[in-house]
Amino acid sequence: MKEPFILFKVAGTTYAVRSAQVQSIEMMDTVTHVPNTPEFVEGVVYLRGMVVPVISLRRRFKFDPVPFTPRSRLVVIQLDGRTIGLAVDEAREFASLETNEIQPTPETLVAPDVRYLEGVISRNNNLILVILLPELFDFEEKQALSKPSA
Amino acid sequence: MTQQFDSQEFLQDYRAEVADHLQSISKHLLALEDTLKPDATPVMILERAPYLEGLFRSFHTIKGLSGMVGLDHAAGLSHIVESLLRQMLKAEIEIDSGLIDRLLQAQKLLQTLVDQLDDVTAVSNLQPDMSALRDKIQMEYFPTEQEPLAASGSEAGKPEAAPTGQLPIPLPNILADHLNELERNKIIHSLLEGKRLGTAIFVPSPEKQASGMNVSEVRKQLQDVGDLIKAAPMVSGSAVSFIFLVALPEGVPVPIEDVVEWSFPNAEEAPAKLQASSDPRSVAVQQPGIDKQPAQGRSLRSPSVTMVRVDLITLEEIFQQVSELVVEHSRLKELLPLLKGAPTPALDTLNQTTNDLSRTLKALRKTVMSTRMVPLADAFSPMPLAIRDLARGYGKEIQLTLEGENTQVDRILVERLLEPLLHLVRNAIAHGIEPSDQRQAAGKPRVGHICISGQPQGEWIKIVVEDDGRGIDMAAVEEKARKLGLIEKGQEFNSSDALDLISMPGFSTQKDVNMGAGRGMGMEVVMRSVRSMHGSLSLQTEPGKYTRFSLRLPLTLTIMNVILVRSAGETYAIPQTAVDELIEIEPQKIVTVESGQLYPYKDASLPLIHLRDLFQFHFHPPQEEPASNRGPARMQYALINGKNENPLALVVDRLLGIRESVVRTLPDPLVAQPYIAGATELGDGSLVLILDLLALLEIFRQRRK
Numbered sequence: 001m002k003e004p005f006i007l008f009k010v011a012g013t014t015y016a017v018r019s020a021q022v023q024s025i026e027m028m029d030t031v032t033h034v035p036n037t038p039e040f041v042e043g044v045v046y047l048r049g050m051v052v053p054v055i056s057l058r059r060r061f062k063f064d065p066v067p068f069t070p071r072s073r074l075v076v077i078q079l080d081g082r083t084i085g086l087a088v089d090e091a092r093e094f095a096s097l098e099t100n101e102i103q104p105t106p107e108t109l110v111a112p113d114v115r116y117l118e119g120v121i122s123r124n125n126n127l128i129l130v131i132l133l134p135e136l137f138d139f140e141e142k143q144a145l146s147k148p149s150a
Numbered sequence: 151m152t153q154q155f156d157s158q159e160f161l162q163d164y165r166a167e168v169a170d171h172l173q174s175i176s177k178h179l180l181a182l183e184d185t186l187k188p189d190a191t192p193v194m195i196l197e198r199a200p201y202l203e204g205l206f207r208s209f210h211t212i213k214g215l216s217g218m219v220g221l222d223h224a225a226g227l228s229h230i231v232e233s234l235l236r237q238m239l240k241a242e243i244e245i246d247s248g249l250i251d252r253l254l255q256a257q258k259l260l261q262t263l264v265d266q267l268d269d270v271t272a273v274s275n276l277q278p279d280m281s282a283l284r285d286k287i288q289m290e291y292f293p294t295e296q297e298p299l300a301a302s303g304s305e306a307g308k309p310e311a312a313p314t315g316q317l318p319i320p321l322p323n324i325l326a327d328h329l330n331e332l333e334r335n336k337i338i339h340s341l342l343e344g345k346r347l348g349t350a351i352f353v354p355s356p357e358k359q360a361s362g363m364n365v366s367e368v369r370k371q372l373q374d375v376g377d378l379i380k381a382a383p384m385v386s387g388s389a390v391s392f393i394f395l396v397a398l399p400e401g402v403p404v405p406i407e408d409v410v411e412w413s414f415p416n417a418e419e420a421p422a423k424l425q426a427s428s429d430p431r432s433v434a435v436q437q438p439g440i441d442k443q444p445a446q447g448r449s450l451r452s453p454s455v456t457m458v459r460v461d462l463i464t465l466e467e468i469f470q471q472v473s474e475l476v477v478e479h480s481r482l483k484e485l486l487p488l489l490k491g492a493p494t495p496a497l498d499t500l501n502q503t504t505n506d507l508s509r510t511l512k513a514l515r516k517t518v519m520s521t522r523m524v525p526l527a528d529a530f531s532p533m534p535l536a537i538r539d540l541a542r543g544y545g546k547e548i549q550l551t552l553e554g555e556n557t558q559v560d561r562i563l564v565e566r567l568l569e570p571l572l573h574l575v576r577n578a579i580a581h582g583i584e585p586s587d588q589r590q591a592a593g594k595p596r597v598g599h600i601c602i603s604g605q606p607q608g609e610w611i612k613i614v615v616e617d618d619g620r621g622i623d624m625a626a627v628e629e630k631a632r633k634l635g636l637i638e639k640g641q642e643f644n645s646s647d648a649l650d651l652i653s654m655p656g657f658s659t660q661k662d663v664n665m666g667a668g669r670g671m672g673m674e675v676v677m678r679s680v681r682s683m684h685g686s687l688s689l690q691t692e693p694g695k696y697t698r699f700s701l702r703l704p705l706t707l708t709i710m711n712v713i714l715v716r717s718a719g720e721t722y723a724i725p726q727t728a729v730d731e732l733i734e735i736e737p738q739k740i741v742t743v744e745s746g747q748l749y750p751y752k753d754a755s756l757p758l759i760h761l762r763d764l765f766q767f768h769f770h771p772p773q774e775e776p777a778s779n780r781g782p783a784r785m786q787y788a789l790i791n792g793k794n795e796n797p798l799a800l801v802v803d804r805l806l807g808i809r810e811s812v813v814r815t816l817p818d819p820l821v822a823q824p825y826i827a828g829a830t831e832l833g834d835g836s837l838v839l840i841l842d843l844l845a846l847l848e849i850f851r852q853r854r855k
Contacts (some may be wrong), residue, residue, distance in 0.1 A: 021327075024268040025268070030836035030840065032837040032839060034821045034826070034839065035764075035823075037820065037821060038820065041821060044816065046829070046831045046836070046837045048397070050814070051821075051828075053816075053818045053820040055215055055820070081674075081678070083818075084818070085819070094271060096181060112753050
């Protein structure tokens with residue numbers, strides 16, 4: 001079955017998320033830092049009347065943070081009724097991917113903190129890592145997400 | 151496709167502007183449609199011209215904008231509609247309901263386009279629809295011509311050959327009877343360009359002469375701002391006056407109003423008035439002359455002279471400047487007592503003046519605040535068109551009543567109210583109102599009725615959306631909920647749970663998914679937006695009789711004055727009410743003790759808390775101010791909070807000013823913190839965190855322990 005995905009890059013690697021889960025893709029604007037938050041939280045931005053938290057996927061994937069460039073994008077996702085922005089290095093492509101062709105993540109990569117990988121798919125000789133959004137936040141992070149909101 | 155992302159910014163502007171035009175298109179189309187009804191009076195048929203001109207202008211603008219952002223299909227569609235409207239303006243096509251349907255279809259497609267502009271796939275999916283509609287119009291109305299409009303762009307501005315004899319606007323005979331071909335062309339040209347045509351009558355008088363206003367001066371001043379199409383002398387008895395026909399570009403204020411008497415035969419107030427009327431049906435019988443508004447009593451001035459559009463940024467600046475005035479005024483009041491010993495008469499005058507200033511400032515603040523408020527009608531105005539479309543889509547007959555449109559509410563509320571209202575109306579039409587035959591069989595009037603009303607209740611407004619349809623089947627809701635395991639076995643079903651249940655994502659008792667509603671997402675959206683406005687939602691329903699949703703919302707969203715400060719390279723906002731006094735810290739007065747710092751204040755000493763020490767940022771270490779700013783000479787400021795039992799002074803690096811701000815909550819637990827009261831956006835779209843001073847000091851105290 002083919003499904004539409006949005007492709008984006010973080011630290012040179014291409015990732016894919018289902019476009020049904022993506023609300024919009026925005027230019028990176030000024031992010032306001034919020035003190036005393038989990039390490040992967042970049043801050044908040046103002047989007048159409050809403051304050052949206054921004055997560056740095058570089059940080060989340062344990063890469064060194066780099067300053068935003070004009071290619072940086074905010075992939076705004078809907079997750080369990082929440083709106084969250086994922087800061088990525090670039091997001092320029094839509095792709096229709098055959099979900100049957102998604103290969104399981106290689107054993108050697110399976111670790112507790114990469115459960116967010118649904119699998120790997122090859123497209124034009126390039127590997128794309130397919131992300132399982134709900135798993136993007138590991139156990140503690142999920143807890144942080146599900147603690148009662150103020 | 152990548153192009154789409156890069157032009158994101160343009161697209162936002164495009165979206166805003168086109169959305170405005172689409173709204174005015176829908177208003178004009180509905181008004182135009184009313185002139186087709188069998189009971190339309192001849193006067194109303196004559197009134198079509200301004201609607202057609204408005205439509206022409208809007209589609210013309212959309213065409214241009216769409217071309218600019220590369221949405222060629224939208225440009226093509228607008229282009230053919232524009233040609234159609236030109237034919238209608240020239241009365242070369244009979245206006246009938248089929249024609250209006252085509253225009254509505256175009257409006258709808260463009261609206262869908264604007265709504266889904268962020269979604270590249272949706273946009274490209276719309277393209278075939280737009281082309282199909284364009285071809286259809288071409289087939290139906292321009293079958294013989296290859297390219298009806300021969301051409302885009304350059305041709306649009308060109309004047310058409312003037313229809314001889316008839317003018318699209320009524321003019322006084324003295325002008326109309328003496329127009330030559332060129333002048334007629336100019337008139338039509340001006341209308342097509344969206345200019346306002348006005349006549350100015352100048353009656354010479356010795357006073358006007360004395361101030362230099364003679365005929366040639368008037369002529370000159372008119373020519374300076376607009377196109378002078380025709381001038382003619384008028385003689386009555388022994389007096390001579392002059393009449394000028396002028397085309398004013400859009401947005402240009404009416405010149406020399408104090409010298410000449412203006413009237414605007416094609417003024418745009420007609421559609422605006424119609425819009426204000428509550429019932430789309432009553433629009434048809436309402437004639438401009440017998441409008442409820444005291445229009446006849448006033449001069450012939452167009453309302454555009456008394457209404458000014460101001461952009462929000464300017465308004466925000468005004469708010470801010472008024473707030474600053476308030477602060478400066480309070481400083482002045484503080485300084486006055488220092489003048490003790492000054493000569494009494496001078497001091498009395500100064501005191502008196504300061505008091506007068508207080509009063510004026512208070513009034514000014516109130517007036518400025520009121521500019522934030524807009525009538526609820528702004529939120530209701532898209533409803534007639536939406537309901538008309540949905541009613542057609544579901545094959546239902548529906549009458550709409552709007553009440554309480556004049557209630558003044560915060561403009562932000564109006565903005566956010568639109569979406570939940572549309573969802574509720576959709577639900578009412580899709581699920582509430584029964585088909586006419588069913589209604590008749592049940593002994594109800596064939597035509598279903600939806601009422602949207604707003605009633606102010608103190609600081610709140612209650613907005614009710616009610617339909618007289620089949621009501622919500624509680625048994626079905628219960629059955630579905632039990633099936634989904636949402637109600638535990640043995641647990642009783644409480645009808646007040648119903649609202650929560652139907653507001654759950656994906657919960658729908660409908661078997662079929664249909665166009666407007668029924669995917670079970672609508673109520674969730676309503677619930678979410680009502681909560682985001684700090685309001686509440688309630689439901690009353692009686693099977694077979696009615697469904698009533700009530701939204702209770704604050705009249706104004708939380709607006710507060712905040713002090714903007716800077717600490718360790720970050721900007722924060724602190725509610726002004728939490729701060730009793732601002733002082734400058736003199737470093738040599740700081741007393742450092744083992745557990746912290748003390749600072750003399752009045753007769754006591756205050757513990758100093760440095761904002762920069764309270765926060766930890768993982769992203770970047772707190773930025774040190776440039777070295778030149780440091781050292782003992784550098785000034786710091788403290789915000790004193792003495793209201794609680796243990797007064798404290800919060801030290802910041804810099805004070806940036808005071809501004810009135812709309813508080814936005816930080817609902818997401820990822821960023822929610824007890825000492826962050828919310829965030830407010832600055833004019834440039836960036837956010838500033840609003841700190842809850844008391845919660846902050848609490849943290850400090852706990853850390854001490």
